[in-house]
Amino acid sequence: MEIKTTGVAGTLESSDIQIMVSKGTNGIQIDLDSEVVKAYGKQIKKVITDTLTKFGITNAKVKATDKGALDCVIAARTLAAAQRATETSDKPELEVL
Amino acid sequence: MDKVVDLYLNIASVKTKWQTFLTGLGLHNFSERELAVIDHTLGLVDETGKLVGTGSIAGNVLKYIGVQNDDAHPGARFNQIVTALQQYLFSQQIFHCFVFTKEKYSASFSHLGFRELAHTEEAAFLESGTPDINDYVAALPQVPDQKNKRVAAVVMNANPFTLGHQQLVAQASRENDLVYVFVVATDASLFKTSERMKLVQAGTAACKNVQVVSGGDYLVSSATFPAYFLKSPDELIKTQTVIDARVFKKYLVPALAIKARYLGTEPFSRTTNFYNESLKQELEPEVAVQIIPRYQVNGKVITATKVRQAIKDDSLSQVKEMLPDSTWQFIEANKKILQDRIKKGMKINGN
Numbered sequence: 001m002e003i004k005t006t007g008v009a010g011t012l013e014s015s016d017i018q019i020m021v022s023k024g025t026n027g028i029q030i031d032l033d034s035e036v037v038k039a040y041g042k043q044i045k046k047v048i049t050d051t052l053t054k055f056g057i058t059n060a061k062v063k064a065t066d067k068g069a070l071d072c073v074i075a076a077r078t079l080a081a082a083q084r085a086t087e088t089s090d091k092p093e094l095e096v097l
Numbered sequence: 098m099d100k101v102v103d104l105y106l107n108i109a110s111v112k113t114k115w116q117t118f119l120t121g122l123g124l125h126n127f128s129e130r131e132l133a134v135i136d137h138t139l140g141l142v143d144e145t146g147k148l149v150g151t152g153s154i155a156g157n158v159l160k161y162i163g164v165q166n167d168d169a170h171p172g173a174r175f176n177q178i179v180t181a182l183q184q185y186l187f188s189q190q191i192f193h194c195f196v197f198t199k200e201k202y203s204a205s206f207s208h209l210g211f212r213e214l215a216h217t218e219e220a221a222f223l224e225s226g227t228p229d230i231n232d233y234v235a236a237l238p239q240v241p242d243q244k245n246k247r248v249a250a251v252v253m254n255a256n257p258f259t260l261g262h263q264q265l266v267a268q269a270s271r272e273n274d275l276v277y278v279f280v281v282a283t284d285a286s287l288f289k290t291s292e293r294m295k296l297v298q299a300g301t302a303a304c305k306n307v308q309v310v311s312g313g314d315y316l317v318s319s320a321t322f323p324a325y326f327l328k329s330p331d332e333l334i335k336t337q338t339v340i341d342a343r344v345f346k347k348y349l350v351p352a353l354a355i356k357a358r359y360l361g362t363e364p365f366s367r368t369t370n371f372y373n374e375s376l377k378q379e380l381e382p383e384v385a386v387q388i389i390p391r392y393q394v395n396g397k398v399i400t401a402t403k404v405r406q407a408i409k410d411d412s413l414s415q416v417k418e419m420l421p422d423s424t425w426q427f428i429e430a431n432k433k434i435l436q437d438r439i440k441k442g443m444k445i446n447g448n
Contacts, residue, residue, distance in 0.1 A: 006192040006227060011180040012209045014173065018180075020192060022227050033210040063227055065210030067176070 001056040007085030010069075010077035017069035019048070019081040024061040028052055034066035047071050051078040054096045057086070072097075099149060099174060101181040104138040115140070118148050122163040135160065139181050141174055152178045154185060156319065159196040172205070179209050183225070193226040195314065197340075214315075215343035222340045224314075230344075233313045234352045237277070246274040249357040249387075250349070252316050253278065254401075256286040258296040258424050261361060261392045261399035268389060269359040270304035277353065279312040283319040287405050287435060287443050292427070299423035315344055317372075331371070338372040342379035350384055357385040364391060365400060394418045404428075405445040408435050 003023045010018040030045050037044075048062055051074075060082075069077070079096050083089045106112045115138065116127055134155040141150030141164065150164035159182055164174040186194055196206055203213050203221035211223040214230060224230065240246065249269045255262055269276045280297050284290045294309065301307045312318060349355060358380060363369040377386045391398045399419045407416040408428065417425055428435065439445055 005190070008183075008187050008192065012176045012183070013180060014176070018183075018210065020227060022192070035208075061227060063210070 001082070001086045001088070003057065003060055003085045004087050005085060007081040007083065009080035009084065010073075012065060012067060014067050015069060015073070016067050017044075017074050017077050018065045019074075019077045020063040021052075021057075021078075021081045021085040022061045024059045026059065028058070028060050028062065030062045030064060032064045032066065034064075034068075036066070036068065043071070044069075044074055047074045048078050051075045051096060052082055055079060055082050055093065057082055060085070099141045099143050099169070099177060101177065102140050102142055104140040104151065106132070106135065106138055114148060115151060118151060118165075119161060119163050122165070124161065124163055131160075137185060139178060139185065141178050141181075143168075150174045150178045152182045154182055157186065157191050157194045157314075158319070159194060162196075162198070162202075172208070175205055176209060179206075193224065193228060193314070195222065195224050197222050197337075215340045215347060217336055217339050217343075220336045220340060222344065230315060230348050233315060234348055237310055237353065238308055239353065240275055243275065244354045246354065247272070247357075248275045248277070248353060248355050249273040249359055250277045250279060250345075250353075250355050251359045252281070252312060252345075253297070254281040254286060254317070255288075255293045255297050256401050257288045257293065257404060257428065258300045258421065259399050259401050259404060259419050260394065260421055261419070262297070262401075263300050263421050264392045265359055265361050265389055266301050266307060267304060269357075269387075270301075270307055273357065274306060276304070276307045276359075277355070278307055278309045279316045280309060281317045282311045282313055283317070285319065286447075287408075287438060287445055296424050296427060300421045315348070317341060334368055334371045335375065338375035339379060341372070342376050346380055346384065350380075355384060357387055359387045359389060361389055362391050364398060365402060402446065405439075408432065409439050409445055411436070 006020060006022040008020045010016050012018055028049050030048055032041060032045060034041060034044060044066055048064060052060060075097050083092060104111055104115055106115060135153045136155055138151065138153040140148050143149050152162040153160045162178060164178060166174060196211065198221055200216050200219055200221045203216060203223065206223050207213060211225040213221055213223045215222050251266055251269055253262055266276065266278055278297060278301060280294050282290055298309045301309060358376060360373050360376065363373055373388060380386050393399065404416045404419060407413055
């Protein structure tokens with residue numbers, strides 16, 4: 001999947017996560033900001049990476065601002081951001097979730 | 098649940114309500130020049146229709162953010178309004194934004210993923226999104242073994258590029274291995290950014306160790322230093338120049354191994370004078386600040402302001418001796434266009 005633009009999904013409200021996906025050249029690089037980064041940072045990054053990989057993205061820069069989102073929310077926001085970044089929102093690939 | 102609504106400040110009653118709300122929260126600066134740059138304003142209203150929060154956008158800068166928290170979960174309204182402002186920016190394909198705020202609010206923005214770039218006792222400057230300052234710095238050209246080279250920086254608006262600018266760069270070029278010339282990127286001057294960039298490139302082409310680059314959003318930009326482009330009270334200029342100097346020192350200096358910054362003395366511009374003082378105070382001793390006396394031709398100090406005045410007055414021959422050939426030819430060829438811009442209201446007495 002080719003990233004064509006910057007894609008964002010999610011909000012900064014409680015229990016949500018904001019994910020911004022843009023072009024990258026060096027694998028999937030995640031810049032994560034979360035109050036629970038010590039306890040759940042690894043897991044959050046894993047969900048983001050897995051979702052992007054399943055979607056077919058191998059290179060991307062991701063900025064994630066977490067406000068205590070559950071894994072299912074993280075995956076859904078990541079997919080939505082990835083579809084916007086690849087300009088494929090009109091044919092959602094929900095099986096990635 | 099609170100609702101996000103658009104506030105149209107061109108409606109007098111809306112503006113009064115908005116201003117009263119912010120005044121109640123301790124925001125007092127509603128000067129014309131601050132309000133004129135606002136593109137869009139959002140409000141947050143509770144179930145009863147009462148205004149409980151607001152925020153505005155000017156370009157990619159968040160402004161006038163205020164929420165009333167008495168009857169809400171702390172932070173919830175702030176998060177909601179900042180999210181809504183960001184969504185608005187995203188819908189305009191703007192993925193990178195700044196906020197210039199009181200120091201005490203820096204932490205609130207940090208919780209929302211903003212990165213603090215610099216602060217003073219009063220003010221803080223933060224950014225969010227992509228590309229960020231690290232992307233900007235990483236994209237600047239470097240030479241091998243730069244750490245051990247003598248590297249200098251010059252920041253200029255070059256509106257337009259004069260012999261004064263040229264000699265300042267030439268001196269830095271002689272005294273260093275590598276010189277970065279950062280051209281102010283904000284397009285708010287008589288000469289457009291692309292034109293200023295070309296004139297600087299042409300005027301410094303003879304110095305092989307000079308790299309002409311854009312100052313991006315970080316060096317004397319409308320985000321870091323709006324007062325540079327607008328007449329402003331002293332206190333505000335001081336704060337902004339300190340912030341600008343600190344961003345330079347924290348991000349540019351270590352990444353590029355900059356050891357000196359060259360400036361011209363500033364006999365005419367009050368704002369630039371403040372800026373020079375702040376730079377000296379903030380950058381030394383780690384970065385040597387070289388303040389070079391203004392160059393003169395035939396006893397006259399060279400200044401871009403005079404050149405712009407001559408364009409307006411159609412008396413170009415008076416300033417020919419102040420300009421490198423490349424700038425002179427550009428002005429001659431584009432005199433009509435430049436004069437039209439002045440006629441249409443472009444200010445020429447600023448920087």
